Amino acid sequence: MDRHIKIIATLGPGTETYEAVRDLVASGAKIFRLNFSHGGREFFAKMVEIIRRLEQETGYTLTVLQDLSGPKIRTCDVGLGAFEVNKGTEVLLGTPDEYKKDSGPFICLDIPEMLQGVKEGDPVALGDGVIRFKVVKIEGEHLIRLVATNSGICPPRKGITFPGTTTTLAPLTDKDKADLAIGMDLGVDVVAMSFVQKPEDICNLRAEMIQYKRRVPIIAKIERTAALDCLDGILQEADGIMVARGDLGLELDLAELPTAQKRIIRACNKLGKPVIVATQMLLSMVNSPMATRAETTDVANAILDGADCVMLSEETAVGQYPGEAVKFMRKIAYEIEAYMFETGLSNVAADGxxxxxxxxxxxxxxxxxxxxxxxxxxxxxxxxxxxxxxxxxxxxxxxxxxxxxxxxxxxxxxxxxxxxxxxxxxxxxxxxxxxxxxxxxxxxxxxxxxxxxxxxxxxxxxxxxxxxxxxxxxxxxxxx
Missing domain, CATH: 3.40.1380.20 (Pyruvate kinase, C-terminal domain)
Known part of the structure; x- marks a missing residue:
């Protein structure tokens, strides 16, 4: 029996040589993600050249996936440096002109639009959710008082999110447009769009492609609750979906994440559109040659859920064991697929x-x-x-x-x-x-x-x- 699951490997400093990418191909990766949040044109051009060379040498179809950054919101630095908060600590969040030396703990955000519509009781997450807050008072148009709901360190220039709110920032930023031009010139095969909130976001990206005379398939990354609310519309416009569990896990209660993953995958399967499951699948293999039991089960369950692709990020981009991570993911797939075909779990009812x-x-x-x-x-x-x-x-x-x-x-x-x-x-x-x-x-x-x-x-x-x-x-x- 041939093996079915597709493995996506993110390329980075740990896999920037011909030999490293060749090892990933030999290990089972056939799709390569270029994360445009990191790196420049020279790096991406080098990676595309290596992938195309390996395509010729191996006879495999190797797909280049360009992943656009989207509006990643980061805090700014008012000179406080990193400060510690404990559960119950009150912190001010505001624009730079709201900061005063006697303000106490202050998180600076120089995008005032993000503070509009925030109300008392809303959650706020800093540093990919490492520190979480709740809004306790709206002090002014551009100043909000928060209370920490856990303890930790708050450094400047970290990502900040407002789970559950709809942002006015367009998913396609000026940086994304410049990066898209690079991707089109390099001949990427697929483009992933970050922080999609509505079907029109996909239409806007497709319109941007017109000037390059290419209609490259678009993968919508589902990482906002707003996207979940109009998933059917997004599925009609997008060519495929990525379940981006990192940011989606900040938007949802973590206990809701597994069911959201299953619903997204099921909707994609019904329409015959490819679906990718991503984020921290074998994260421990960044620094360890062995995955954990929980990670092994996570990968297996994504395949059982009906995923077309499973994706490695840090594991292959900066990890110490990129080839081993791909091989282990492939080994998990061998076992779970054999079980699925043996028990008939792979059969999909032909509804409609x-x-x-x-x-x-x-x-x-x-x-x-x-x-x-x-x-x-x-x-x-x-x-x-x-x-x-x-x-x-x-x-x-x-x-x-x-x-x-x-x-x-x-x-x-x-x-x-x-x-x-x-x-x-x-x-x-x-x-x-x-x-x-x-x-x-x-x-x-x-x-x-x-x-x-x-x-x-x-x-x-x-x-x-x-x-x-x-x-x-x-x-x-x-x-x-």
Whole structure:
């Protein structure tokens, strides 16, 4: 049985060499995240060059994911340095002009818009939630009194969030626009948008891409409660979703996070859109060659929930054991996927498959593959849509997605179980292209049964929906 889960590795100082990235590919990573919150054009250009070189050398489709920073809100420095707070300590939060030397503990924020709409009782989190406060009094338009609900150190220039509130700051910042220009020039395959709050945010990013004459797939990062409130609308506009559990975990009560993750994944599975689970999956492996039991279970449960991809961040960007982290994540996937297929947990009910004949045919192909114990499903998918629907059916078989479009191949690489491949475009007949691929590919041996799906255009038409499902057996060369 081929293995299905896709592993995303974030590149950084710990994996900036050709040898390091090659080791990640050999360990099982096929998608590489470039975090534009850190690093500059020179670093990203070097990483893209290495990835494209390895694509040529290995024959794998390796996808480059650009992750835009979004409006990361940080406190400023009024000269107080780091100060300690205990549970119950009162602290003022305000703009720089509100600070006075006798103010006592003061957190400075030079973005006055963020203070608008904050009301008594609202939570405030500092430093990725390490220190949490509650608003006890609105002292002025740009001055708020907080009380600490736990103890810790409050240094300047740390991230600050206002969980549950809708910010007026646009998710697409000037920095993001400049970074997008770099990404488009370097030829990234997918773009992830941070702090999405509504469907229009995705539309705005897509409009920004128009000037580069590229329509790169967009992954919406779900990390605000506002995004959860209009998830259906965001799913209609976005090409895929990332469950960004770091910031989402600050917005929600932590006990609510697992159910939010499950609901997001289920919604993506239903629409056949790839979904990534991210943040602290194997965090202990930044400094240790071994993961914890809780982390191992977390990765397994993300796969059980229906994730297409699981993502490593610090583990591969700055960690001491990047290759080992990918290998261990892959090993967890081996075990949990074997269990899922053995128990039938991978099967997805075909709700709503009568919406379109091509969708029904994709579900039928997946069921047929299971009934005849096919070696694989080979899908000629011009747009990649059928490959994604097949993936959402969660068959035990790998899905070889044939497309002559490089962007389509690199995006279908994010869907669970999909192996992108390039067909011979000298053959017009899409079904024949798929059969020739089976005959020529070393992945299939004599006697293998393959389910072939294709959309064969009628004369005078360039494309069509999937309209063919066929059982195909690879015969001896002289019989073909």
């Amino acid at each position: 498959v009568k919406e379109h004949p091509s969708t029904f045919l994709a579900h039928a192909a997946a069921m047929l593959a299971g009934k005849v114990d096919a070696r694989a499903i080979v899908c000629h998918s011009t747009s990649g849509a059928t490959a994604r629907i097949l993936s959402s059916c969660r068959p035990a078989q790998s899905i070889y997605a044939l497309s002559t479009d490089s962007m389509v191949r690199h995006f279908t690489n994010l869907s669970l179980g999909v192996i992108p491949a390039e067909p011979l475009d000298v053959i017009d007949d899409h079904q024949e292209r798929a059969e020739v691929f089976v005959r020529q590919s070393p992945a299939f041996k004599e006697g293998d049964i393959v389910v072939v799906t294709a959309g064969q255009p009628e004369k005078g038409k360039a494309v069509t929906q999937t309209n063919v499902v066929k059982l195909y057996e690879k015969l001896k060369k002289e019989e073909n």
